[in-house]
Amino acid sequence: MHSRLSRRGFLAAGSGLAATAALPAVTGCALTSTDSDPDTLVVHTQLGTTAPGSPTYLAVLDRFREENPGLKVKNLINGDDLAQVYETSRLARKEPDVVMVNLYDKTLAWTDVGATVDVKEYLDDWGLRGRVLPDALKAWTDKKGRLQAFPYFATNWPVAYNTALLERAGVDSLPTTGDALIGAARKLRAKGISPVTVGGNDWTGQKLLAQIIQTFLRPGEAEHLYTTGDFSGSRGAREGIDYFVSLRDAGVFADKAQGLTSDSMTTQYNTEKAAIQSSMSSGLAKVPAEVARHTEVGGWPLAPGAAHDRPTILRTFTLIGLWISPNGVKKLDAVRKFVRFLYRDDVVSRFITESGRDMALHSTSTSKDFPLVAAAQRLGDSVSQAVVPDVYVPPVANQPLITATSTAFTRGTSAAKVRAVLETAYRSA
Structure with missing residues (x-):
């Protein structure tokens, strides 16, 4: 490094x-x-x-x-x-x-x-x-x-769910699987509500993408992946990227997520234009009281065969x-x-x-x-912890990974293209 x-x-x-x-x-x-x-x-x-x-x-x-x-x-x-x-x-x-x-x-x-x-x-x-x-x-x-x-x-970096918006769309429980998340996204869109808001053009999108890619990776495998950037050579990484692409193209993420930032993500959630966001605790502290009253925190939903047995958060x-x-x-x-x-x-x-x-x-x-x-601090064993990639990614690859993240969040980009742009970010290192 x-x-x-x-x-x-x-x-x-x-x-x-x-x-x-x-x-x-x-x-x-x-x-x-x-x-x-x-x-x-x-x-x-x-x-x-x-x-x-x-x-x-x-x-x-x-x-x-x-x-x-x-x-x-x-x-x-x-x-x-x-x-x-x-x-x-x-x-x-x-x-x-x-x-x-x-x-x-x-x-x-x-x-x-x-x-x-x-x-x-x-x-x-x-x-x-x-x-x-x-x-x-x-x-x-x-x-x-x-x-x-x-x-x-x-x-802590859990997922915040606006239960009032979910209920308005006919979703009666927090999604814990990818299929449930896709179903919730469709119902939310039918009510004119954005599903998952994310800063696809900055570090917030980079972290969520990294978290989803780890769906089929054990911690040691994730650490190796983010150290080497071998997204094509890792079977678990390929499956994780496939999972991400399936969620993205099913409309799970906000429209034009590839151009959003952490500020626009926070604004969308805090003004109840979006129902779900992955938010670190400093962001959770800024959620208005009237929105916090009907917000629950949990983990990111899993796909069948995941390496984790519970929805994931970052910490x-x-x-x-x-x-x-x-x-x-x-x-x-x-x-x-x-x-x-x-x-x-x-x-x-x-x-x-x-x-x-x-x-x-x-x-x-x-x-x-x-x-x-406080609720995020109490999640405990109800969630599984994914690896935060920060200390494993070579420093000069960090900014290129932001650009690669924006490409990844662009609907229609193939899984192969996502792997390629992520690996290119490492080659620039």
């Missing part, structure tokens, strides 16, 4: 790159000489604007400042371009001390090329191992045994971690205070109760004000 962020790239570009070269204009992203001040902790995060959990994060950050009056905190905020901005600052050796971002795409290579450090010894030295869920520790540990970041946010513990940079190691005492603060029971509880976030840490708190998030 290769990343566009390579050790060679660092060595070639590191000496001559200006500190702020190519940095987008974002909140707090000007790099100054105060960033090297041992009494100033620089945190780079996606939290702080409209990202779910941002109000809670800003509130707990204020609390941290109050409890540590001698320590200044500079908060740098980026959206989807955070990884690129961080890499640019790292090339100039002016990177922030702590980075809050997920394990995906570019970040998969960070620890391996020295852009961030192994935090395993800090987890133990700071007495935090017992705070982390075992599955989260496993997810954040690479093949060399390095803990790439302190696990923090997790997410991941790598949504946000606390990464430490080489500059952060120089301010280790400040970093320790920050990480230990965020790991406190009361702080973790605030993210759960105020923002409806799933956490990678132990907590007895529940998302009472976010009923769909």
